[in-house]
Amino acid sequence: MxxxxxxxxxxxxxxxxxxxxxxxxxxxxxxxxxxxxxxxxxxxxxxxxxxxxxxxxxxxxxxxxxxxxxxxxxxxxxxxxxxxxxxxxxxxxxxxxxxQTPTSVRDIFAASPRLIAICEEVRDPGNLGTIIRAADAAGADAVVLTGRTVDPYNPKVVRSTTGSLFHLPISVGGDLADVITRAQGAGMKVLAADVKGDDLLDARAAGVLAEPTAWLFGNEAHGLDDDVLGLADHALRLPIFGRAESLNLATAASVCLYESAFAQRA
Missing domain, CATH: 3.30.1330.30 (Ribosomal protein L30/S12)
Incomplete structure (x- = not known):
C-alpha cells in the first residue's frame, strides 16, 4: 500500500x-x-x-x-x-x-460523419466538458477542438464529460480554417452558432438541420470573429422567448446539437 x-x-x-x-x-x-x-x-x-x-x-x-x-x-x-x-x-x-488518445482530423472526416461539434477558443473547462457530453448524448460522430480551446484532458473537463470522453473521437489542436474546409469537403454544412445569425427555427423549417452538419461554437466572451463567420455556410442564433439576456455556451450548444439530431432522425 x-x-x-x-x-x-x-x-x-x-x-x-x-x-x-x-x-x-x-x-x-x-x-x-x-x-x-x-x-x-x-x-x-x-x-x-x-x-x-x-x-x-x-x-x-x-x-x-x-x-x-x-x-x-x-x-x-x-x-x-x-x-x-x-x-x-x-x-x-x-x-x-x-x-491520451486524440483522433486526427483526417480520420474524423474520412469516416463520413453526419454530426460533429467544432469548438473554437472555448476556454471554460466546464463548458467544454458539457459540450462533449451533449455531443455524445445527441449521437454526434466526433468533437473537434481548434485554436486555444482548453485541453480536453484537463481534470475539470474530464469530470464534466462524465465518461463521454471515451465514447466518441476527439481531435485536438486543429486549424479552424482547415477543419472547416475538410468538413465542407466531406459534404457537411458548417453552421456557426452566433447571436448575429439567422433564426434557427427558419433553418429548421427549410430543412437545413437535416443535412450532415458541423456545428461551430466560439469563445464564451466574444463568440466568433466575422472572418470566421464568413467561412461557415450559415450563421444561426437560438431564439430567446423569455427575458434572459443570453444562454450559456454549453446550454446553447446542447440545444443546437439536439436540434440537428432530431432533424436527422425525423
Missing amino acids: LENPRSPRVRAVAKLTKRSARTETGLFLLEGPQSVREALNYLPAAIVELFATPTAWDKHSDVRALAAEIDLEVEFVTESVLSAMADTVTPQGIIAVAR
Missing part, C-alpha cells in the same frame, strides 16, 4: 493536474468511479495505473470486475495519498492514470 503522500510516485500522478506534465508524458488523470468505469468499459487499453482506497474498492464491485477482466491490478493507497494525487477537494476513492 502507498502510504507516503510525498513519495516520487505520488508526486508524478499529482503533476498530471498540470498541462505541462500532461503534454510531456501524454498521460492524464481520471478521478472517481464513474470516469474510471467508463474508461474500463470503452477504452481499457488506455489505462496505465489504477489506485484506490480499500474502502472505495470494496464499495465499487463493478469497477473491480471490469479491472479483473483485463487483468489490471489496483494499487491500494491511504486517504492522504489519494488526496495528494487528486485535483478535487473531496476525491471519491478511485483514481486512474490513462494515455
Whole structure:
C-alpha cells in the first residue's frame, strides 16, 4: 500500500493536474468511479495505473470486475495519498492514470460523419466538458477542438464529460480554417452558432438541420470573429422567448446539437 503522500510516485500522478506534465508524458488523470468505469468499459487499453482506497474498492464491485477482466491490478493507497494525487477537494476513492488518445482530423472526416461539434477558443473547462457530453448524448460522430480551446484532458473537463470522453473521437489542436474546409469537403454544412445569425427555427423549417452538419461554437466572451463567420455556410442564433439576456455556451450548444439530431432522425 502507498502510504507516503510525498513519495516520487505520488508526486508524478499529482503533476498530471498540470498541462505541462500532461503534454510531456501524454498521460492524464481520471478521478472517481464513474470516469474510471467508463474508461474500463470503452477504452481499457488506455489505462496505465489504477489506485484506490480499500474502502472505495470494496464499495465499487463493478469497477473491480471490469479491472479483473483485463487483468489490471489496483494499487491500494491511504486517504492522504489519494488526496495528494487528486485535483478535487473531496476525491471519491478511485483514481486512474490513462494515455491520451486524440483522433486526427483526417480520420474524423474520412469516416463520413453526419454530426460533429467544432469548438473554437472555448476556454471554460466546464463548458467544454458539457459540450462533449451533449455531443455524445445527441449521437454526434466526433468533437473537434481548434485554436486555444482548453485541453480536453484537463481534470475539470474530464469530470464534466462524465465518461463521454471515451465514447466518441476527439481531435485536438486543429486549424479552424482547415477543419472547416475538410468538413465542407466531406459534404457537411458548417453552421456557426452566433447571436448575429439567422433564426434557427427558419433553418429548421427549410430543412437545413437535416443535412450532415458541423456545428461551430466560439469563445464564451466574444463568440466568433466575422472572418470566421464568413467561412461557415450559415450563421444561426437560438431564439430567446423569455427575458434572459443570453444562454450559456454549453446550454446553447446542447440545444443546437439536439436540434440537428432530431432533424436527422425525423
